Amino acid sequence: MGVLLAGSLALTACGASSSSGSTEGGAYKPGGNVTMTVPFGAGGGSDLSGRAIAAGLEKITGVNISTENKEGGSGAVGYAAFLAKAGKADQLLATETAMLALPLTQDVPFTYEDFTPIMKLGDDFTLLTVSPDSPYETCTDVVNAAKDGRVVAAVSGATSLDQIVFSLIEKETGVEFDRVPYESGNEVVAGLLGGQVDVISVNPGEVLGQLEAGTLKPLCAIAENRYEFDSLKDIPTAAEQGIDVAFAQFRGFIAPGNITDEEKQFWIDAAKEFEQTDEYAAYIEDNLMQANAVYGDDFKEYLTGNAEDLAKVLGE
Structure with a gap:
């Protein structure tokens, strides 16, 4: 079903992480502020998603999470800048279908496999x-x-x-x-x-x-x-x-590539707590989305299938 985008996703430790954080018995927690990048302008769906996620994670972790809009190139500018954050677990990005569509339609330096999937919040069908x-x-x-x-x-x-x-x-x-x-x-x-x-x-x-x-x-x-x-x-x-077609714009968030297993698990655990909050439920309901949350490797598997569906339409 389509083609598999090239690249490799590094989810395991590859030496010491370049992001600062405390470790107690192997546990990770950001040692300073965290940035949530939104690869689109203020006020749109991605901006609303990023700010909702940042606020929810901040409440759960006690870590200050600021939101930064980095727009341009239909999302390409923000994703390319995020690519340079490899190994830094204090960086997050509010992601959506553009992460998959851009490599199929433009000459960009990334695919979804260059990043670490953390959570898909839900699906926005039509x-x-x-x-x-x-x-x-x-x-x-x-x-x-x-x-x-x-x-x-x-x-x-x-x-x-x-x-x-x-x-x-x-x-x-x-x-x-x-x-x-x-x-x-x-x-x-x-x-x-x-x-x-x-x-x-x-x-x-x-x-x-x-x-x-x-x-x-x-x-x-x-x-x-x-x-x-x-x-x-x-x-x-x-x-x-009788028409076997379903396709959605997903909403979620990712971390950079090359973070450690402990760093990845910290954000997955926080995301799972976020899913249980009233704030998550309100975000889904206010935006009339379907709450199909998945995490980590399951999110990566979803992205693979979604990329293959997109390749049937957008790929050569």
Whole structure:
């Protein structure tokens, strides 16, 4: 299923770590302040994620964790700077699907295997959505219409989540959508409501108000399971309608490569405590995400599969 990105992830000790910290019986704790890098600008989803994680970990560990936005190159600048932090366990980064998409689409000096996965907080899936007066009632209706004629879909960029979703549906079902590119999610929704396109794929958190008001009609969730939120629980998954496609933007955090096992375990243990807090639950609920938390090597396994799915769409 796709290609495996090159590189090697160093999760074990390779000599003394370059980050400072106390050790009592082999245990690690940062000896000073910790920095959480956000590879995007302030105010976006990655920024909200990074600040929520930093605040939660700070409360649990008692270590001061500051958040630093390092934007540019669709995330490439922040990830490249983080690559240079190898061996420093007092550095963290709020990560998402861009970490996997960038090496497939740009000449960047890193892959996900250069870093140490700590925690995936959850998944931000999308809804296939149409206007209220659309004749389509299910995602199967959309696919059948694309088999018989022209269905126009909006996308917000060549490496965007909606582009990936429509491409995966095409590969699964053998149909082809006509695409109209837009600059942002807001423009995508406007294009649908203005009649320029027939269908869109959007994160529910972006359009919850329109869904509740009935100005958008959801057909299915491109998700592994139905949402548990009251406002979304009645929306079937694509798989329930015979379309075996699920893809999400994940949210999580990583440490640099070449940290020790003890340093890695310290952050995994803190992350597991964070998952049990009200702050974690509030972050997931406020952003209408699915709380599929995984840690360490399990997070790495998830990234491998996710990268392979992306390679089918974005890779050569």
